[in-house]
Amino acid sequence: MPWYIFSIICLLLTACGQPQTPPAKHTARNPTAHLVKTAIVSPQPLTTTTVYTGTLRARRIVRIFTQEKGRITYLPYYEGDVIKVNARLVQLDDVLLKAELNKAIATHKYARLNVRRLQKLANKKMIPADDLSRAQTEQAIARASEKILRTRLSYTKITAPLTGIVTARLAEPGDVISENTHVLTVIVPTSLVIDVDVSSLLLSQLKLKETVLVRIDALGTKTFKGYVSRIHPTIAPRTRLGRIEVALRPLPQGVRVGQFCRVIIKSHISPRLTLPYTALRRDRAGEYVFIVDADNKVQRQSVRSGRRLADRVEIVEGLKKEQVVVIKGFLGLQAGKTVLLKE
Structure with a gap:
């Protein structure tokens, strides 16, 4: 037998005779918390603090309409002008109406005298009762005609119903206008409010006079104090939003109708x-x-x-x-x- 084969056999026998090393035991660890x-x-x-957006508008606004037709002879106010209560705003040409009124006054006077004359004759049984009744009816018609013309004549002069500022001028002197023509718009500057649409959930928590903060973009980053002046009773069915009105008191300098505002509202919810x-x-x-x-x-x-x-x-x-x-x-x-x- 070759020597190298004998060596291999000896090595194999030696390896098989060695005892196996037992596997290392894993020590159990206690789980840590x-x-x-x-x-x-x-x-x-x-x-909660929520910022809502709104627009400034005038709560008190008056649109001046004519109630009589005619030519404008007087209209001195322009946008931005301050007007006082009872100031004359518009004057229409009243020459024709004055002439008609004078005619109606004369007719009424004649009818009144005629009734007196016929009354005396009727007391003496010298005329039928129907003649007196007819004359009394004519007097009543003449009186009514005179009153109508006096009223129409008063409509040719339009006075300011309040103190405010003119925001729109829609006619000029010399224009011939018909009845119910819009000629001026007047607002009360102290009545400015902010219309704000809020969620129905917040609406149920707000109260009148509740304080809020307002920031007007046109006036910079400064905030102003305001309060809830009105809560509208209805909610829009599509948006589920309700409207409130926020008033600023005192009004800051530089506020204008139509300005964009941000209203900061803090709401408190039960625990x-x-x-x-x-x-x-x-x-x-x-x-x-x-x-x-x-x-x-x-x-x-x-x-x-x-x-x-x-x-x-x-x-x-x-x-x-x-x-x-x-x-x-x-x-x-x-x-x-x-x-x-x-x-």
Whole structure:
């Protein structure tokens, strides 16, 4: 037998004869507690700050219309002019109406004298009663005609019903206009309000005279104090928005009708269950939190959240008062795991 074959056989026999080394035993470790930070679910009053946009408008606005036709002979006011109450705004040509009025006055006077004459004759039984009745009817018609013409003549002069500012001039002296023609628009500058459309939820919480803050873009970043002056009783069925009116008192310098405004409203909601927003988790199954039980073990609890306000969130469903929830330490955290509460 060759020497090299003999050497291989000896090596194989030596390897088979060595005892097998037993596998190393794994030493069991005690599971360590998971370190987390917690918070207590508690009811807290919620305060929201919402910015709404609106437009300045005049609450008191008067559109001056003519009630008589004719040629304008006097119209001195232009846009921006201040007018006083009872000031003459418009004068129409009244020559023809004055002539008709004089005729009606004469007719009325004649009818009145005729009734007196016939009354004396009727007392003496010298005329039929129908003649007196006819004369009395003619007198009443003449009196009514005179009154109509006096009223029409008064319509040729239009006076200011209030003190305000002219915002629109729609006619000029010399124009011949018909009845019910719009010639001027006057507003009361102290009646400026802001129309704001707000959600129906907020509308139910607002009260009259409630203070708000207003910022007018045209006047820079400065804010002004205002208050809710009126709450409209209806809500738009399509948008579910209701309207409020915000008044500024005193009015800041430089305000104009039509300016764009931002109204800052703080609303207070009755106490609701809340917790830090960081405690709320989400996955495909929905929203949930980890609650800590009496044995310091965490359990998954499905919840339904509401409003988020700053660093807290309202919990509408799924939790009870005084429950403990995890707000930090979610890495590797699973339901049933023992946790160590971090101070």
